[in-house]
Amino acid sequence: xxxxKTGDAVPVLRVTPDKxxxxxxxxxxxxxxxxxxxxxxxxxxxLPGNILHGLWMMxxxxxxxxxxxxxxxxxxxxxxxxxxxxxxxEQELIVTGTVKEVDGDRVVIDTVATQADNQVxxxxxxxxxxx
Amino acid sequence: xxxxxxxxxxxxPAAAYEVGxxxxxxxxxxxxxxxxVHREHEAARAAGFRDLVAPPMFCVVYSARAMGPxxxxxxxxxxLATMLHGSQEFEWEEPVCxxxxxxxxxxxxxxxxxxxxxxxxxxxxxxNQEGERTVKGTWTNIVRGV
Numbered sequence: 001x002x003x004x005k006t007g008d009a010v011p012v013l014r015v016t017p018d019k020x021x022x023x024x025x026x027x028x029x030x031x032x033x034x035x036x037x038x039x040x041x042x043x044x045x046x047l048p049g050n051i052l053h054g055l056w057m058m059x060x061x062x063x064x065x066x067x068x069x070x071x072x073x074x075x076x077x078x079x080x081x082x083x084x085x086x087x088x089x090e091q092e093l094i095v096t097g098t099v100k101e102v103d104g105d106r107v108v109i110d111t112v113a114t115q116a117d118n119q120v121x122x123x124x125x126x127x128x129x130x131x
Numbered sequence: 132x133x134x135x136x137x138x139x140x141x142x143x144p145a146a147a148y149e150v151g152x153x154x155x156x157x158x159x160x161x162x163x164x165x166x167x168v169h170r171e172h173e174a175a176r177a178a179g180f181r182d183l184v185a186p187p188m189f190c191v192v193y194s195a196r197a198m199g200p201x202x203x204x205x206x207x208x209x210x211l212a213t214m215l216h217g218s219q220e221f222e223w224e225e226p227v228c229x230x231x232x233x234x235x236x237x238x239x240x241x242x243x244x245x246x247x248x249x250x251x252x253x254x255x256x257x258x259n260q261e262g263e264r265t266v267k268g269t270w271t272n273i274v275r276g277v
Binding site: 015021024025027028029030031045054055056058059060062063066070071072073074076077078079080081082083 | 154157158160161162163164165166168169178184185186187188191192195212215216217218219220221222223226269
């Protein structure tokens with residue numbers, strides 16, 4: 001039975017991806033789309049610069065919410081996100097969440113990720129099992 | 132030009148992925164997953180996993196092999212230059228460990244047009260070598276200016 005209750009805040013996750021993070025994530029994930037790793041290409045297609053991989057940002061939302069179960073990889077049962085704004089390297093990404101529903105050890109969390117005032121991941125919902 | 136919807140229901144051949152310890156460690160480093168169960172065999176076994184275990188979002192690594200051919204399929208006619216990743220959902224079941232062989236099948240679930248954009252919804256189902264489901268993914272890609 002979880003001790004969490006509706007309205008509780010999830011511990012805030014703050015992470016600043018360094019300039020070269022998109023290269024490491026490209027290698028780790030296999031996603032070498034040039035908009036993520038080539039600033040010149042990104043500018044040529046109308047972006048301000050190379051942008052973070054959406055799925056890397058989603059991984060930060062996963063990590064932030066799994067923290068309520070001490071980062072146990074079994075705990076995260078479901079995560080749904082909408083990608084909206086663009087995320088950029090060398091800017092702090094902040095993941096926050098609020099408990100929406102608790103049913104036994106199943107906790108549902110409303111969660112978002114922001115950079116400055118830009119909500120890069122919104123309408124996200126995580127389901128975590130907290131024994 | 133209206134979006135082509137003929138491919139709704141199309142399923143692509145299963146793609147296999149062999150999970151390795153160094154790839155798990157590389158991915159864990161890239162996403163900042165700090166739990167030692169992603170790095171040390173002993174720590175993972177002590178925590179009750181079969182072996183070194185992947186972070187949940189590692190599913191993108193093995194699912195990508197199935198999603199690639201789906202997105203590139205000429206039957207869909209997706210213009211990659213104007214494609215955005217709109218939304219994503221994963222539902223996890225059995226954890227994925229070092230040595231697992233994951234098979235992923237992608238299916239096109241929906242294609243529709245809204246506000247001048249094409250929406251393409253894919254589902255991936257991934258199972259391990261024992262036939263246990265590891266993850267179900269729902270991928271929504273948006274193509275501008277259709």
